Amino acid sequence: MSALPTPFGTPEVRLEPLTLDRLDALLAVEQQAYSHPWSRGNFIDSLANGYQVQLLMGGEQLLGYFVAMQGVDEAHLLNLTVAPAFQRQGWARVLLDALALWARGLGAQWLWLEVRAGNERARQVYEAHGFRRVGERKRYYPCADGGREDAIVMSRPL
Numbered sequence: 001m002s003a004l005p006t007p008f009g010t011p012e013v014r015l016e017p018l019t020l021d022r023l024d025a026l027l028a029v030e031q032q033a034y035s036h037p038w039s040r041g042n043f044i045d046s047l048a049n050g051y052q053v054q055l056l057m058g059g060e061q062l063l064g065y066f067v068a069m070q071g072v073d074e075a076h077l078l079n080l081t082v083a084p085a086f087q088r089q090g091w092a093r094v095l096l097d098a099l100a101l102w103a104r105g106l107g108a109q110w111l112w113l114e115v116r117a118g119n120e121r122a123r124q125v126y127e128a129h130g131f132r133r134v135g136e137r138k139r140y141y142p143c144a145d146g147g148r149e150d151a152i153v154m155s156r157p158l
Contacts, residue, residue: 011058011059011060013056013058013063013094014057015054015055015056015057015098016055016057017052017053017055018043018054018055018065022062023040023043025062026043026062026065027040029064029065030081032083032084033081033082033083033084034081035143035144036141038079043067046078049069050070051069051070051078052066052067052069052070052075052102053066053067054098054099054102056094056095056098058086063082063083064080064082064086064091064092064095065079065080065095066095066096066098067079067080068099068102068103070103070106070108071108071112073107073108073109073110074108074109074112075099075102075103075106075108075110075111075112076111076113077099077111078113080092080096080099080113092122092125093128096126096129099111103158108158109157109158110155110156110157111131111155111156111158112153112154112155113153113155114137114140114151114152114153114154115151115152115154116150116152117136117149117150117151117152118149123154126154127154129156130156131154131156132154132155132156133152133153133154134155135152136150136151136152136153137151137153138150
């Protein structure tokens with residue numbers, strides 16, 4: 001568990017691994033944040049497969065989290081979410097920094113991710129963090145109307 005500096009009088013902000021006792025809080029955020037959220041099973045499978053699932057906590061409040069998978073000389077970001085009440089406050093950058101530190105510690109040379117083509121705000125955050133568009137996956141994400149949306153594949157060197 002690592003603590004991050006916070007202004008006087010605010011709760012300690014820290015990273016901690018996902019445990020089953022925090023899963024319901026994570027699922028509540030996931031449901032609020034997405035039209036097609038991950039299921040409980042997706043997160044349990046991520047833990048069972050040894051993926052990195054880190055929570056960003058402000059005291060006992062879940063600010064956000066990421067799920068990442070280690071590959072050969074790379075890491076793949078599978079899910080990065082900031083709770084809607086805490087968006088636009090820089091927490092995604094904190095999570096991306098934590099992801100990069102974890103991946104570097106494993107000897108990864110690259111970070112990879114997919115993002116909805118229509119999620120301009122997330123794409124801007126990733127680009128500001130050094131990610132560049134390297135490809136596209138057609139009809140990758142489900143849409144509310146039953147259609148599919150393309151994914152933009154992005155990567156950055158570490």
